[in-house]
Every structure is written in structure tokens, then in C-alpha cells.
Amino acid sequence: MHAVIPYVTAALLFGLGVYGVLRRRNAILVLMAVELMLNAVNLIFVTADATIRSALVGVQIEAWAQPNGEPHAGSVFALFVIVLAAAEVGVGLAIVLQYYRMRQAVAVDEVALHYEPHPADEQVAS
Amino acid sequence: MTVADALLLALGAIAVGSGFLVVTSVHLVRAGLYLVISLGAIAGLYLVLGAELVAWVQVLVYVGAVVVLLLFAVMLTRAPIGASKDLDRPATPALLIGGGVGLGLTALLADAFRWTIYPQAETGTAERMGEQIFGDWVLPFEVLSILLLAALVGAIVLSRPDLGARRQPPEESPTPEESPTPEESPAPETAEA
Numbered sequence: 001m002h003a004v005i006p007y008v009t010a011a012l013l014f015g016l017g018v019y020g021v022l023r024r025r026n027a028i029l030v031l032m033a034v035e036l037m038l039n040a041v042n043l044i045f046v047t048a049d050a051t052i053r054s055a056l057v058g059v060q061i062e063a064w065a066q067p068n069g070e071p072h073a074g075s076v077f078a079l080f081v082i083v084l085a086a087a088e089v090g091v092g093l094a095i096v097l098q099y100y101r102m103r104q105a106v107a108v109d110e111v112a113l114h115y116e117p118h119p120a121d122e123q124v125a126s
Numbered sequence: 127m128t129v130a131d132a133l134l135l136a137l138g139a140i141a142v143g144s145g146f147l148v149v150t151s152v153h154l155v156r157a158g159l160y161l162v163i164s165l166g167a168i169a170g171l172y173l174v175l176g177a178e179l180v181a182w183v184q185v186l187v188y189v190g191a192v193v194v195l196l197l198f199a200v201m202l203t204r205a206p207i208g209a210s211k212d213l214d215r216p217a218t219p220a221l222l223i224g225g226g227v228g229l230g231l232t233a234l235l236a237d238a239f240r241w242t243i244y245p246q247a248e249t250g251t252a253e254r255m256g257e258q259i260f261g262d263w264v265l266p267f268e269v270l271s272i273l274l275l276a277a278l279v280g281a282i283v284l285s286r287p288d289l290g291a292r293r294q295p296p297e298e299s300p301t302p303e304e305s306p307t308p309e310e311s312p313a314p315e316t317a318e319a
Contacts, residue, residue, distance in 0.1 A: 001130045001244050006171055007235040009138035013145050013164075015228015020149030022220035026213050028154065028199050032161050035192065036145050039168050042180075050175040050247035075177045075250060076258050082180075082187050083270055087277035089192050093199045094284035100203045101287075109215060 006047040014040035027096045027106045031089060038085045042078045049074020130246055133174045141167035152209040158197050165189050176247035179255045 013036055020033025049072055100106050144163040151157040165188045172181035259267055 001128065001246050002134070002239075003242065003244050004236055004239040005131065005134040005138055006175065007239055008232050009134075009141055009171070011231035011235050012142045012228050013168075014231060015224050016142070016145045016149050017224075018227045019220050019224025022223055023149065023214055023217060025215050026154065026205075026210075028196060028203065028205075029149075029157055029213065031199075032157055032196060033149055035161065035188070035196075036148060036164065039165060039188075042184075043168060043171060046172050046175050046177045046180055049177065051244040072250060072254060072258050073262070075180050075255060076263050078172075078177065078180045079183055079255070079259070080263075080266060080270055082183055083274065086187050086192055087274055089195060090281050091277050091284070093195055094281040096199060097202055098284050106203050107212070 001051075003047055003051045006043055010040040010043035010047070013037075013043070025107045025109055027099070027108050028093075030108055031092050031096070034092075035085060035089070038081060038088075042081050045074045045078040045081070047074075049078075128246075130174055134171065137167045137170040137174065140164075141171065152211070152213055154200050154205045154210060154213070155197065155207075158193060158200060161196070162189055162193050165193070176249045178250055179252045 017033045017035075017037030017040060020036065021030055024030050024033060052074070096106060099111070141164050144160045144167065147160040148157050148164060151160060165184065169181045169184040169189070172178075172184060
């Protein structure tokens with residue numbers, strides 16, 4: 001098994017994700033590109049997990065590093081990253097929908113980063 | 127070139143090709159459906175690499191929950207059916223940085239792992255993963271459950287209709303239309319955790 005194939009796949013997917021995050025204007029498409037990047041990282045984790053044992057031939061592993069048998073930290077971390085991605089997309093979509101409710105737009109390059117008082121606010125204040 | 131290599135090549139080509147369509151498609155809904163194909167191909171890669179539980183969790187959480195959530199958001203933001211013209215920003219910086227990152231990582235990893243041939247990974251079982259999670263990684267697991275709770279509460283608070291509502295003069299009664307809130311979004315993850 002050539003481990004270079006999934007590694008190169010993951011690298012290309014990460015590049016595509018970076019391209020999508022920088023290229024897209026729609027916030028939902030930006031989130032989709034972020035998902036691609038997270039999947040690339042997961043693929044690296046799982047591939048390293050599947051190949052690291054045979055790559056470490058002759059290396060004495062400390063006893064505290066694996067108290068119960070085979071180490072498979074890569075798969076465990078891939079699971080953790082999947083859960084993190086799900087939490088991220090939940091909160092991210094809540095932000096996007098709230099912004100859409102306020103401004104009727106989802107374009108990320110039109111988000112005003114400075115505070116602009118709304119005329120209704122000034123009416124109330126005066 | 128073994129069967130595993132051929133499967134890895136085919137699934138990787140599917141994943142990269144549909145990933146390319148995700149970031150270049152001009153249809154919002156089609157981008158979401160191409161994302162389904164890409165994530166499914168990555169789940170197939172996990173199966174070939176011997177991480178069975180991760181593959182099924184990927185299918186359940188990503189294809190089953192995250193993509194459905196993204197498509198719901200596409201629907202709630204009233205995205206147009208059909209091609210949208212204003213989805214993209216100028217391509218040059220994105221091409222430079224994205225292409226640089228992708229090709230640089232590809233060169234690095236291909237140079238590092240070019241000729242090494244590994245034995246076929248043995249298929250992992252859920253029992254082994256469970257031993258790992260509840261043995262070595264139990265503290266990160268619990269921290270992750272706290273994070274999921276925080277994400278749940280954060281999504282609910284963000285979706286409250288009174289958050290960010292402009293103070294209106296009292297004579298014009300404000301009745302902003304209520305869109306459904308995604309507060310049930312992290313539910314599948316909490317069930318999984």
C-alpha cells in the first residue's frame with residue numbers, strides 16, 4: 001500500500017479548501033470549503049494512524065505512551081475533529097442566519113467591521 | 127499496484143474532483159451535493175485505510191448532519207435556484223495562496239513518502255476504538271462533551287430573535303418575520319458523544 005496516495009489526496013483537498021475560503025463570497029460556501037480543509041486534516045490523521053506502526057520498526061516505545069496495547073491515536077483524533085467540525089458548523093450557521101436576519105445578505109466581503117448606528121437607534125436616543 | 131492502491135487512487139480522484147467542483151460551482155445547492163460526494167469518497171478512503179468506525183461516523187455526522195444543515199442554511203437564506211453570478215471574489219490571490227499551499231504540501235508529502243510501501247493496515251474495530259477513547263483519551267473526550275454543550279447553548283443564544291434587533295420607536299410595532307432557528311443543530315453530535 002502506497003501511503004503517498006492518501007497523503008497527496010489530503011494535500012490537494014487542503015489546497016482546494018484554502019482556495020475556496022479565499023475565493024467565495026457566500027458565507028455558506030466558505031463554510032463548505034472549511035469542511036473540505038477539516039476533512040483533509042482527518043485524512044492525514046487516519047493515514048498516519050494506519051502506517052505509523054510499520055514505520056516505527058525497531059523503535060522502543062515508552063510504556064507510558066501506550067498502556068493498553070496498540071496505539072491508535074490517529075483514529076481517535078479524527079473522531080474528535082469530526083465532532084469539533086460539527087460544533088463549528090452549528091455555531092457558524094447560527095451566526096450566518098442571524099446576520100442574514102439583520103442585513104438580508106450573506107456576502108462575507110460586505111460585512112461592516114465598524115459600528116454603524118442605525119437611524120432608528122438615533123431616533124430612540126434623541 | 128495492489129487492489130488497495132487502485133481503490134485509494136480512484137476514491138482520491140473522486141474526492142479531489144468533486145472537491146474542485148465544490149469550490150468552483152456556481153450553483154449553491156450543487157456545491158452542497160458535490161460536497162456529499164467528496165465526503166463519501168473520503169469515507170471510502172477511511173474504509174480502505176482500515177478505520178472502519180471513523181468511516182461510519184463520517185457518513186453519519188458529515189453526510190447525514192452537517193451537509194443537511196448546510197442545505198437548510200442555503201434554503202433559509204433564500205438562495206436563488208439556478209446559477210448565481212456573484213458568488214466569487216477575484217481569483218488571483220486565492221489561486222496564488224491556495225495553489226501554493228496545495229502544491230507545496232503535495233511536494234512535501236510526495237517527497238517524504240514516495241517510495242515507501244506499507245503493509246495493508248488491519249481493519250480496526252469499534253471495540254479497539256472504544257478502549258482507546260475511554261482509556262487513554264477519556265479526559266479530552268469529556269472536555270469535548272463540554273465543548274458540545276457550549277456550542278449548543280451558543281447556537282441557541284445566537285438564534286434568539288431579540289438578539290441584534292434594532293430598538294424600534296414604539297408607534298410602529300416591530301413584527302420581524304421569524305425564521306426557523308438552527309438550535310437543534312448540535313443534537314446528533316450530543317447523541318453520538
